[in-house]
Amino acid sequence: MIDVRWVWVFLDTAEVDADRSWEFWAEVTRSRLADRRGPRDEFSTLLPRRGDAWVKLQAVGDGGGVHVDLDVEQPLPEAAAEAARLGATEVHRESDYVVMRSPAGFPFCLTSWVGAGSATTQVRDAEPDLLDQVCLDIPSDDYAREVDFWETLTGWPKRPGSLPEFVSLTRPDGIPVRFLLQKIGEPSGTARGHVDLACRDRAGSRAVHVAAGADVVSEHEFWTVMHDPGGRTYCLTDREP
Structure with a gap:
């Protein structure tokens, strides 16, 4: 660890x-x-x-x-x-x-570590949305080993996600970024990542992002897949910032 x-x-x-x-x-x-x-x-x-x-x-x-x-x-x-x-x-x-x-x-x-950041210096209150999560998209053959690696490396306990293909790590207080690990349909290949934003009002955040130049890729029950102006995939999710 x-x-x-x-x-x-x-x-x-x-x-x-x-x-x-x-x-x-x-x-x-x-x-x-x-x-x-x-x-x-x-x-x-x-x-x-x-x-x-x-x-x-x-x-x-x-x-x-x-x-x-x-x-x-x-x-x-x-x-x-x-x-x-x-x-x-x-x-x-x-x-x-x-x-x-x-x-x-x-x-x-x-x-x-040089002392930047602490348990009180990432402001989450009163934000309509927050870029707060990195989702690792992991081929199925490597998924179990990858989850074990990140849990052991950080010492942050894993917990089941809202769907069977998701596991999250329980970050300590003061850490600004969540880790979500997703098992994707590809059996092999290289793990990649995308960022997720926690949104109080996903539809409202989506409208802001589209007006700024993003494209909507697909809608799901709990999240919206987006592309930024350079084609980067990211998600807007139904979570409290």
Whole structure:
């Protein structure tokens, strides 16, 4: 187990779509974009009106998707060794981060906890919706092992979801991001992820997102599948922020 103190959601977007995608996410999350940083101005952060940030943006050469950074208390070499012992693969290492892939191939980074964020600094009250969940879409052959990996790595107990194909992890107080693990119909392949927003009024949030440039992909009993202006899949869900 590693001691996770904060979780960052990264929205990785192809460079050609980055500007409009970043503007879209700033608008629908009621945030402002931090100044770009990095050698190619490839990074930014969504700064909420109140509280600490937990969503970062990265422009990549092509493709894109979602990954998470786990801020950990332990020294990074120790945390990376534990993740590897549990089945993760190390991809790249620098002094201040380690890039890894889970047993099913989902990318994540281990980063050092520097004291940002606490149990009281993510503001959830009075928000109409909140980007608060990463859903890992996992091929069925790897599902059980992947669930065990994330439960053991974080020490967050698993609990059944609302449908048989879902399991969630019980995050500690103060962690800004939920983890939902979904068994998909594909038997094999690489796990990928998408973000979910908790919505007080899903229809109202859907209208806001469509007006900002999103497309509705499909409607379900408890969630709506959307595409952002760059084609990224995400969901609006019936949950209290």
